[in-house]
Amino acid sequence: MKALKCRECGREYPLEATHVCEFDFGPLEVAYDYARIKKSLTREAIASRPRSMWRYRELLPVAKDPTVGLQVGFTPLVKADRLAAQLGIRELWIKNDAVNYPTLSFKDRVVSVALSRAKELGFTTVACASTGNLANSVAAQAAAAGLKAYVFIPSDLEQGKIINSLVYGANVIGIKGHYDEVNRLCAEIAGKFGWAFVNVNMRPYYAEGSKSMAYEIIEQLGWRIPRHTIVPMASGSLLTKIQKGYQEFVKLGLVTESKYSIHGAQATGCSPISVAQKAGLDFFKPVKPDTVAKSLAIGTPADGFYALKAMKETAAHADDITDDEIRDAIKLLAETEGIFAETAGGVTVGVAKKLIAAGKIPHDSSAVICVTGNGLKTLDAVTGHVGQPREIKPSLREFEALLSAETVAA
Amino acid sequence: MAKIIRIPTPLRKLTNNEELVEVTAATIGDAIKELQARFPGIEERLVDEKGEVRRFVNVYVNEEDIRFLQNRATPLKDGDEISIIPAIAGG
Numbered sequence: 299m300k301a302l303k304c305r306e307c308g309r310e311y312p313l314e315a316t317h318v319c320e321f322d323f324g325p326l327e328v329a330y331d332y333a334r335i336k337k338s339l340t341r342e343a344i345a346s347r348p349r350s351m352w353r354y355r356e357l358l359p360v361a362k363d364p365t366v367g368l369q370v371g372f373t374p375l376v377k378a379d380r381l382a383a384q385l386g387i388r389e390l391w392i393k394n395d396a397v398n399y400p401t402l403s404f405k406d407r408v409v410s411v412a413l414s415r416a417k418e419l420g421f422t423t424v425a426c427a428s429t430g431n432l433a434n435s436v437a438a439q440a441a442a443a444g445l446k447a448y449v450f451i452p453s454d455l456e457q458g459k460i461i462n463s464l465v466y467g468a469n470v471i472g473i474k475g476h477y478d479e480v481n482r483l484c485a486e487i488a489g490k491f492g493w494a495f496v497n498v499n500m501r502p503y504y505a506e507g508s509k510s511m512a513y514e515i516i517e518q519l520g521w522r523i524p525r526h527t528i529v530p531m532a533s534g535s536l537l538t539k540i541q542k543g544y545q546e547f548v549k550l551g552l553v554t555e556s557k558y559s560i561h562g563a564q565a566t567g568c569s570p571i572s573v574a575q576k577a578g579l580d581f582f583k584p585v586k587p588d589t590v591a592k593s594l595a596i597g598t599p600a601d602g603f604y605a606l607k608a609m610k611e612t613a614a615h616a617d618d619i620t621d622d623e624i625r626d627a628i629k630l631l632a633e634t635e636g637i638f639a640e641t642a643g644g645v646t647v648g649v650a651k652k653l654i655a656a657g658k659i660p661h662d663s664s665a666v667i668c669v670t671g672n673g674l675k676t677l678d679a680v681t682g683h684v685g686q687p688r689e690i691k692p693s694l695r696e697f698e699a700l701l702s703a704e705t706v707a708a
Numbered sequence: 709m710a711k712i713i714r715i716p717t718p719l720r721k722l723t724n725n726e727e728l729v730e731v732t733a734a735t736i737g738d739a740i741k742e743l744q745a746r747f748p749g750i751e752e753r754l755v756d757e758k759g760e761v762r763r764f765v766n767v768y769v770n771e772e773d774i775r776f777l778q779n780r781a782t783p784l785k786d787g788d789e790i791s792i793i794p795a796i797a798g799g
Contacts, residue, residue, distance in 0.1 A: 323753070323765050325796040489717040532799050533799020584773055601796075601799060603763060
């Protein structure tokens with residue numbers, strides 16, 4: 299790390315817990331010394347390191363060795379032939395962060411970085427504004443690191459996501475409002491209490507953790523950049539960081555540059571970025587979210603502007619799907635690949651399907667779908683949509699009767 | 709009673725570290741002008757050359773984003789609380 303740098307005007311700031319340029323309110327980003335990194339970060343060096351996101355540690359913003367979440371990342375990249383056949387594409391992969399460690403979502407990546415950096419900066423209390431997954435990861439990793447945690451969530455979240463924060467002993471604050479209201483409150487709190495708010499004052503470090511997903515995709519594909527990548531969009535941050543990850547590996551000579559597109563997926567009930575992209579705009583209009591995909595329900599996306607820019611630069615598309623299409627896509631992924639994704643995963647698979655059907659992702663190409671969270675946390679969303687077990691007495695006769703009834707029905 | 713504006717940390721250097729500033733303006737646009745009159749330089753941080761609120765600044769009146777109200781023309785009444793918050797947070 300060299301400094302924090304404003305993405306808008308380029309002004310530099312010291313590597314502290316601060317996230318906004320004092321002059322134009324632009325986001326601060328970590329600047330690196332790539333010439334120096336190039337000397338130590340080779341394919342061979344990476345291959346010799348532990349199978350976690352920290353194998354790319356030169357590109358992650360910590361000053362010393364990481365101290366929180368050493369086992370995070372390096373999730374499976376699954377060749378999804380059965381789903382590919384259903385969607386009508388030649389080659390398809392699932393980057394499966396539904397099994398990330400320790401809390402089953404891609405947020406484990408960003409939190410591992412944010413808390414490692416927070417400890418370096420001397421913080422003892424960490425906090426976040428979250429739609430659920432982030433709260434789970436902050437709660438768990440803070441517990442493991444011996445840090446005090448405050449997590450702020452909309453009070454109407456799925457039960458699974460609430461329990462998954464409470465169990466670690468975190469202070470869970472439910473806000474009567476949607477995420478954007480939680481976020482606004484947290485922006486005000488962050489200035490007051492001297493805590494490390496992972497996605498407010500620690501955001502420059504935190505957001506960089508998402509790049510590790512891009513590095514892993516390239517390495518796991520045998521050191522190549524996928525032609526198409528489909529990413530869910532809430533704040534839009536992940537999409538921009540996947541692009542940055544691909545760009546950095548090219549810059550460092552770790553992968554040959556090739557044409558790639560990074561497409562964005564949203565739920566129709568909260569689609570400010572997708573709507574703007576489809577209309578050819580470079581700005582978005584905030585919305586009030588109403589979707590079953592609560593983890594993506596951000597109506598005022600902080601990185602919406604940059605996500606639109608990244609899609610434009612990579613000649614990519616965005617699209618959005620309805621709640622019913624989300625549930626259908628969750629089932630499709632589960633039935634073809636044995637992967638149970640949360641609602642955001644349904645959004646990404648469903649939008650991939652739509653983009654392929656529309657020819658925006660050609661049938662003869664290859665694609666990676668990023669699944670960012672686990673279906674066990676959003677059971678509420680699919681309950682009643684996946685059928686019921688059929689009950690019988692423990693009797694062979696009854697089972698045979700059930701089977702023959704099914705054969706007749708079929 | 710006046711209207712109260714909460715000044716975000718990055719702008720407090722301009723307001724002599726005042727966190728809460730009272731104004732009498734009748735709209736958001738006028739409130740920004742009133743701030744500028746008292747704290748020269750603050751306007752250009754909040755609005756661009758065309759006079760629109762900057763891309764990375766969110767303004768709220770009583771917790772509602774002014775983009776859901778009438779943007780700069782949003783009327784203010786006595787007792788209203790206005791928050792100016794950097795847009796880059798969360799997610």
